[in-house]
Amino acid sequence: MPPEPVSRILLIDDHRVFNDALKSLLNEQPDLTVCGQVSKASEAIHAVQRTSPHLILLDINLQGVNGIDLGRAILSDFPLVRILMLTMYNQPKLLDEARRVGLQGYLLKDASTNDLLRAIRNVLNGGTSFDANVPNLTSPPEDPFGDQFASRLHLTFREVEIIALIREGLSNEQIADKIHLSPETVKTHRKNIHFKLGISKVTELVQFAIKNGI
Amino acid sequence: MPPEPVSRILLIDDHRVFNDALKSLLNEQPDLTVCGQVSKASEAIHAVQRTSPHLILLDINLQGVNGIDLGRAILSDFPLVRILMLTMYNQPKLLDEARRVGLQGYLLKDASTNDLLRAIRNVLNGGTSFDANVPNLTSPPEDPFGDQFASRLHLTFREVEIIALIREGLSNEQIADKIHLSPETVKTHRKNIHFKLGISKVTELVQFAIKNGI
């Protein structure tokens, strides 16, 4: 076994109803660490920047601000962070919105600690945990779509397709031939991909592709 | 479990002392198959070309030709094949030469079938089995050096270093700055790397680097 990497978790919670139990739970896990905690939405972005968490546990009820909006804001600045939403309300509409925004999970605060821990690990492993009854779709990266990175980063079908071909080592020209496009169009898609992923080089793109199983 | 890929093994053996027992042993393994057998060094290269083996079991005592020289010749044409040398002689000098040439293992013919099988699987998994007493260094890719792909592909220290930097997304210029070289030198190393790996694009290089944990 390698030395086991530690995953940093940031808590964003207004009420603190949940956090004491949660924190002692997390403290028992050698591979998980709470890297910070904020209670105001205004501090959230800064905290993310400061602590570079792998996972954010986000309370949906922050003063005034909608947790989902905050989630979206965080993701737009830090597209690679994974966010698990905690809520007291089992509202399909909110769940759906969370999913659309690109969060990795939505679970009820009355979930058992076991369920919670399972959800956390699941999300850290690249899966998602949605639904009010915390059914953990133990799904490592598989299909680019369906709550995967593709929708999270707003990648279109064409873009994912082209990422795969770039990863295979094809040039713009070859890609164009293969899917019957102008090389110029491939270049355009490529520019958009770079923009969406916040990268600028093929090397970064290949790494992204491999990490996400494209 | 995935459908379990079958590994092809090519035997190059002059004496056939070993092969009958060996072949029945291999036949019992569902995931291993003997894809060919030759007894003359002159046929070896052609057989490798024809059968694309994953592993070659190479007798060190071929008529006239030194098995190590043959191993070197095979590797120069097929750098990705893995070669396990079989010998009756426990000669540290030969062992050392085998290692330097880039073979993955050197083991005595009187090794137990268990040891042999262990060595074969080990080498197929990317490890090495050297030493006369068949100590299997059950080592998945870790350190580039120490009988890993680096020596197998004759990559030098500088080259591995530069592969790592390329993978990180640095340009020739940036690499040059970082390790205090001329960009032209970095280009030269890069050309050599491409030649040794038989590739021509960064994308392929990044994939190689990730696969080998550089």
Place this chain on the structure above:
DNA sequence: CCCACCATACCGCCTTTGGGGTATTTTTAT
């Protein structure tokens, strides 16, 4: 109906890679 998004395509300009060389110095192995 309009707007946002997607997919398509082109232009120009500059940087970076890739492939072909050659050459010198330093290190290592025999």
Place this chain on the structure above:
DNA sequence: ATAAAAATACCCCAAAGGCGGTATGGTGGG
């Protein structure tokens, strides 16, 4: 001591990628 391998560096030229634009047809939602 000497030969081989590694590391350094330069040349030229072509190919590919990155970055800045702009533009048009299609589609789907409010």
